[in-house]
Amino acid sequence: MFDIRVPATSANLGPGFDSLGLAVSLYLTLTVKEEAEEWEILHDLGEEIPTDKTNLIIETALSLAPDMKPRKITMVSEVPAARGLGSSSAAIVAGIELANQCADLQLTVDEKIQIATRIEGHPDNVTPAITGDFTVGTVLDSKVYWMKASFPETALVVTIPDKELLTKESRSVLPESLPFKEAVKGSAIANMLVAAVLSGNIEQAGMLMEQDVFHEPYRGALVPELASVRKLGHEWGAYGTYLSGAGTTILTMIHPEKAAAFVAAAKAGIPDSEVKLLQIEKNGVQVIR
Template sequence: MFDIRVPATSANLGPGFDSLGLAVSLYLTLTVKEEADEWEILHDLGAGIPTDKTNLIIETALSLAPNMAPRKITMTSEVPAARGLGSSSAAIVAGIELANQCADLQLSIDDKIQIATRIEGHPDNVTPAITGDFTVGTVLDSKVYWTKASFPEVALVVTIPEKELLTKESRAVLPDSLPFKEAVKGSSISNMLVAAVFSGDIEKAGALMEQDVFHEPYRGTLVPELSQVRELGHEMGAYGTYLSGAGTTILTMIHPEKAEAFVAAAKAAVKDSEVKLLHVEKNGVQVIK
């Protein structure tokens, strides 16, 4: 018996659309038990999540090791579904690690990233779920180029509206193209954001997170809480606030000494939402035996 633990992830960080990602301290955990006649994955996440081999975790594992013997598995998850915190990416990464362990695939970190990105479609959520910390990634000719860096010390406050927002719905509001000058502007902002993170300048990075031109101007209409939380952040000295992934989660970066006060203020100001204090998870997927 062993456990597989995968962190939640926050993607984009504003202008780093489909490229930047950050591992955060919420977790999907599998307890992998004895072999069985059929796959069984027990959980209390609701009837919409399969408990047999049609579960995304098992489907992912069997796509890599189709002859793997079935197991009994217990799953718990702190990662809310369809909220922009990488719930499907966590499941994919868990499935890859399940196959890696049970079928002794001897996968490297890069192997896992290449496989996970091929399944998920983008490297922004899956890469930090595998490596931990802050990652930058892009796909060229079906190959993922990625790097990992240490994110500056900061407290993370997530505001999670009750409503779900599926990625396909959130992508539907995006434009098919941007004017060349606007695209150049967005690219330069993202470049500078990455440079600020690598140099440890969280104040500059936080300010740049609020300057996206690729998706937040369009998705903000679907998540009106974003402007509300951002304004509160400005009032309370936060570094920056952005829409996590496709939403609806909103992530605010703030100095640890100001975090508790911001949590209390956000809980009072933003209705029908859950507010949590998190931190950057330095470790990616872990196997605990």
């Protein structure tokens, strides 16, 4: 028996659309038990999540090792579904690690990232789920190029409105193209954001997170709470606030000494939302025996 633990992830960080990601301290945990006649994955996440081999975790594992013997598995997830915190990416990464352990695939970190990105479509969520911390990634000619770096110290406050927003719906409001000058501006902002992170300048990084032109101007109407949380963040001296992934989660970076007060203010000021204080998770997927 062993456990597989995968962190939640927050993608985009504003202008880093489909490229930047950050691992955060919420987890999907599998307890892998004895072999069985059929695959069984027990959980309390609702009837819409399969408990047999049609579960995304098992489907992913079997796509890599179709001859794996079935197991009994218990799944516990702190990662809310369809909220922009990488729930599907966590499941995919968990499935890859399940196959890696049970079929002794001996996959490297890079191989896991290549496989996960092919399944998920983008490297922004799956890469930090595998490596931990802050990651930058892109896909060129079907190959993922990625880098992990240490994110500057900050507290993370997530505001999670009580409504789902599927990635498909969130992507449907995005434009098919941007004017050249606007695209250049967005690219330059994202470049400068990465430079600020790598140099440890959290103040500048936070400011740049709020300057996105690629997706937040269009998705903001779907998540009106973003403007309210950002305004509150300015009042409390937060570094920056952005829409996590496709939403609806909103992530605010703030100095640790101000975090508790900001959480209280957000709980009081943003209705019908859950507010949590999190940390950057420095480790990616882990196997615990």
